[in-house]
Amino acid sequence: MSSYYFGKVEELEKAHRESSLVEKLFRVRNMFSTLFSIYSRKSLKALIRKSVTLLEFYTNERLINHGNALHCHLIKMGLSSQKYIAVKLLIMYLDSRKSFEIDQMLKEFNGFNLVVQNCLITANLQWGKVIDACRLFDEMPERNEVSWTSLISGLLKHGNVNEAMVYFERNPFSNVFTWTATINGLVQNRLSFQAMRLCKKMLQSGVLPNDITFTTIIRTCVELSDLGLGKSVLGLIVKAGFENNVCVSNSLVTLFLRLGEIDSARKTFDRMEEKDVVSWTTILDMYVEMGDLREARRMFDEMPERNEVTWSAIIARFSQSGNAEEAVKLFQQMVRHSFKPNVSCYSSVISALATLEALQAGMNIHAHILKIGMEINVFVGSSLIDLYCKCGNTKDGRLVFDEIPEKNVVCWNSMVSGYGFNAQLEKATELFNQIPHKNNISWNSLIAGHLGIENFNEALQVFDEMILSGEQPNKSTFSSILKTCASLASLERGKYAHTKALKLGFQHDIFVGTALVDMYAKSGSIESSRKIFKRMPTKNEVVWTAMIQGLAENGFAEESLRLFEEMEKKSSIAPNELILLFMASGDERHYTSVVDMLSRSGRLFEAEEFIKSMPLEPEANAWAALLSGCKTFGNETLAGRVAEKLSGIVETKPGGYVLLSNIYASEGRWKDVMSTRNLMNQKGIKKSGGCSWIELRNQVHLFYSQDETHTQSNEIYWVLQLFNSEIQSHLN
Structure with missing residues (x-):
């Protein structure tokens, strides 16, 4: 059994050699080795304690096979029925939904056990079996505060607010844990006013809040966007002696930031005697949201201690704020300092590389991710899909998509968006229709x-x-x-x-x-x-x-x-440049109108001088208006100069070729028309087809010249022919 266990550990270590799980597994191996030495010394209490710790680890990390191996070993040692171990085994199997093992463990308890019943209620609530959880609770011959709190908070998580409040009113255990769980549940259901009324009722009943209560109340103030209420709660916090609590202080910083009180947030942060990762990340977010990335970076550099979480947080913030280059630089520094990136970090840096369209760098990270077996993660996979598609490589993006065993909606959306981004709408639509949810x-x-x-x-x-x-x-x-x-x-x-x-x-x-x-x-x-x-x-x-x-x-x-x-x-x-461009283009139209007015009235030389005196570059239409006037009033000398000017403009503005060609045609200069058209062909310039449309019953119908793509084109042309015939008959 022991060789099987160590073999499994070695396999898992090999598969995740460079992930954060490796360190945990090394600790597990050491702990398991310790079990044998402890057992040899007959230290039963220490053995039980170590076994409980191992089972908790397996449950949290979802390592059910390792849990099974340890269970078999404990059976051999005769310890599987020991109370604390049996409860942990039951929780592990409940968490993994192993129905056979659950039934076997329940036999170990031989009837009613308060702890077991509480575990079953919690499990049923996690599985969404609310009715079964309530039935188990109602059938219990006795209940403790855990029973009541578990049921009430579970009902609130599923949105059964009225039912939860009925149980809350019946609860004989009026302690801070139940009150806090209920207030928190109301906030989660966006019932902030009811949550604040319950806070008031709790204080009136003489129950003193704890740090979790205050954190929940502050979150309620954020939901209500009520700064005055938040400051009143701050008074209660000081009075209760929680002003130096890290979690409470972090919540206050968040409150002030969300309500725009930047100075108060910074003062609260500076007064904190102890700061954790959340504290630093929160204040970093403040500067990122303000757009002050330089100050955010300075704060990060001042941190007394950094870990994988803080590195991932700052990389993610820079990536999300559009500063992709800095996010990549931070990632490189993180690796140089021997920190191991987690899922969030890899996802963020790949997103940054996608923004930069840095395909080769992204492929290098992808190769590393393949080595550590992280490519099947849905968040990393979605980022890789985005990277390949933004670099125009939808083929490799689809390969990544197909390799993800359990796709969530983010993966599907990334691939659909990738096809759309690359104008592959048929593939995008086909995949879109396959999305399960x-x-x-x-x-x-x-x-x-x-x-x-x-x-x-x-x-x-x-x-x-x-x-x-x-x-x-x-x-x-x-x-x-x-x-x-x-x-x-x-x-x-x-x-x-x-x-x-x-x-x-x-x-x-x-x-x-x-x-x-x-x-x-x-x-x-x-x-x-x-x-x-x-x-x-x-x-x-x-x-x-x-x-x-x-x-x-x-x-x-x-x-x-x-x-x-x-x-x-x-x-x-x-x-900005766009506004100035629009203003300038609007001025151009005014100048062109003046030129057109002068040309139509025969004041051709005055129009030419006006164009020359314009403070901005004249548009082609201004010269075209003057050329038209030259034709009308027979001034061939000026027409030659204007045509030469217009020809120079259209070299940089392809649409002008068509305009110049039409003017030559109107003057009968067919050689010049052919020359202009040939030049257009040589340069590969095509005039966009004129388009007309009509909106009928909230649907837009588009029509081009000689167009037969409309679904009712036969009927439309038949009607047009009918109209034409009617017109001709009236004319005749």
Whole structure:
């Protein structure tokens, strides 16, 4: 038996040679060796204590085979029926749902045992068998405080709030543990007001809170966003003598951070006599959320002691905040300092490499992960899928996906998103249809894929299917769909999406609001765009840009300029390149209009001088307007100069080739037309086909010249022929 056991340990050590489990296994081997020496010295108490510790380890690490081996050894020694060992064996088998072994262990207890019954109640609650747990509890001839607390907290975890509160009122053991478990359960069910009322009732009953109670109460204040209440709780904490408790202080730091009290958070952190990993990670998060990555890094460097958890935390924060290069550098330092990355760390650094599109570095880490057997982990696997797909290698991304034995929805979404990112929508749709349990991210991935290649109708169709499936859209969904509606200038569909967003309470979200401003402006409903913009509680440079652009494109140039000036005066936002580009393009249109006006009235030389005096580069349309005037008024000399200028512009602006070709054609200069068209062919320049569309019953129908792709094209052309015949008959 002992050789079997040590053989299993060696196999597990070999498979996970470089993982954190190795250190634990070495400790287990030493402990198991100690069992023999202890037994030889007949030290029964020490033997039992070591056996209990081993069984707890096997239960926590889910090493049921090792637990079985130890159980057999304990049977041989006659210790399997010993009370503490038997209970630990039962818990191990309950945790692993080994029904045969559970039945055998229950026979060991020979009838009712309070501890065993409590274990069975807890197990049934973990398995989701709430009715069985209540039945076991009600049938117990006697109950202790563990019985009551386990049942009440278990019911609350399953959302059975009313039933839990009935048992709470019947509970004869009014102690801090039951009160705290119940308050915590109410917070988990987002019943913060009820939780605070129960806190008050607990204090009135004379039960003093402990550190866990205070931590729970502070979390309630965070949920309620009530800083005043939090400060009142702080007074209770000081009065009860818990102000130096690490867990309580960490919760206070989190409270102040969530409610925007940055100075209070930092002062609380600085006053802490003892700081743990959570303390440092929380304050690091503060600086990351503020965008002050330099200070976050300085705080990390000041930490008196770092472990795998703190390294993983800082790498994850830098990766998530978009500072991928720094995340990779930190990972390299971590390895150089001989710290062993955990699952979270590998996932974060792979995500950073995906952002950088650093395929070779990612492949090197993938090779290392294969050696230690971690590639089957769903989080590491999802990050690897993302890496390969963002580097354009969906084939290897799919290989990683297929190798993951137990896929969760994150894995499925990563692969669907990867196909969409690489414009492989057929594969994305095929895989999407195979997802066993879709969430809104699954739908969003497919919608984004269609939007990325301008499959606007398909994106709307997926959105409709999402609504019909009962899946609730999130902010990202509406941002994508509203962009789609803006691209199609589909006002009715945009209004429908707006209504859904209002019902779900997303109207104040800055991303949804920006998409609404853009959609209404591009659909010609500038008044609706203005209203959305004015109602937005906070505005960033993107929404200002959308509104300024919308006004300019709808002919409200002066208002667009005023809004630009208002942004500079009233907000702290500096004009970015995009805003300046829109402002400049709006000015170009004004100059072109003046040129067109002068050219139409025959003031050709004045128009030419006006173009030359423009403070910015004239657009092709300005020269085209002047050339058209030259043709109208027969000024061939000026027309030659203008045509030469226009030809120079189109070298850098391919769309101008078509414009120049049309002007030559209108003047009958067919050799120049052919020369321009040949030049376009040589450069591989193609003019995008003109497109018309009509929206009917919330569906957009697209039409191109000579297009026969519409499902009802035969009927449409038949009707057009009928109209044409009617027109001809009336003309004749």
